[in-house]
């Protein structure tokens with residue numbers, strides 16, 4: 516996708532905040548525990564390579580991604596750290612992953628069975644992390660017999676596989692009610708016992724577990740959303756650490772005009788001025804990830820909230836202004852402006868989603884500007 520490097524809209528990524536957020540967590544780790552920075556989906560929209568570099572400087576010893584290509588991009592950029600692909604990937608790409616020293620989540624025996632002959636043919640060894648499905652219902656082994664069979668298969672194919680890790684993923688580590696978390700941790704320990712020996716890495720914690728279930732165990736954590744300065748639980752639980760959001764989204768007024776009472780604004784004429792009013796145009800739209808459902812939400816201009824009026828267009832939207840702001844005045848969609856702030860959580864509340872989704876949606880057309 517073409518990035519809009521000449522446009523007047525940008526995401527500002529505060530790498531200093533990311534560094535600080537990682538360092539805060541490094542200080543909370545148990546002895547010997549490692550931190551893997553989760554940088555999938557272009558580091559939740561922040562920019563994968565810059566974030567990876569920053570996280571590494573702050574102490575991260577590995578990276579988690581979701582798909583093979585994200586792992587390849589890290590290798591191409593020269594990262595020689597552990598790179599774990601968390602999702603189920605095509606087993607027929609086993610050689611590509613092994614050649615690039617990517618570790619991969621294994622969700623079933625069939626993956627190993629398909630990969631083994633391909634790896635053998637090329638004398639390659641693939642690092643694998645067995646996923647245990649303890650209640651997420653997504654990927655992984657659900658019972659002891661299957662875990663044993665996978666371990667056995669790996670043991671019989673030592674020239675093809677390195678048994679590097681086991682892990683699970685929590686569905687409810689971010690809620691007040693801890694009962695389901697307890698169910699999952701119990702199940703994990705039960706499945707773990709089916710193994711005759713433990714691999715190098717045992718990892719269970721995502722950000723939420725790292726925040727509110729520090730005793731969940733394992734010798735690595737998969738640190739995602741909290742690294743970016745956002746609360747994994749949304750507004751439900753209070754964070755034990757003072758993290759700082761790293762992402763701001765800014766643009767500017769490209770046009771300010773006084774429109775007459777009765778004027779319609781945007782497609783479908785969903786908004787009609789009930790008085791003469793100043794209307795500003797912002798050059799950013801749903802193709803940039805500022806979704807149509809943000810109609811009626813607000814932006815910050817010179818420290819004042821201004822409502823988004825009319826439908827969000829593909830590349831532009833309009834705001835109602837309290838006065839004739841100058842053309843070129845900064846518009847903050849996410850971030851601080853004056854003494855006020857719009858958070859990704861605020862945007863998520865309005866769009867009835869989670870902040871993860873708001874940030875992942877900001878498209879590659881919006882250039883990322885990095886502040887140290």
Ligand SMILES: *Cc1c(COP(=O)(O)O)cnc(C)c1O
Nearest residue numbers: 553601684721722737738739740
């Ligand atoms: C995305 C993901 C994470 C990171 O989750 P956060 O809530 O961002 O910390 C950790 N583990 C797995 C398996 C994931 O898919």
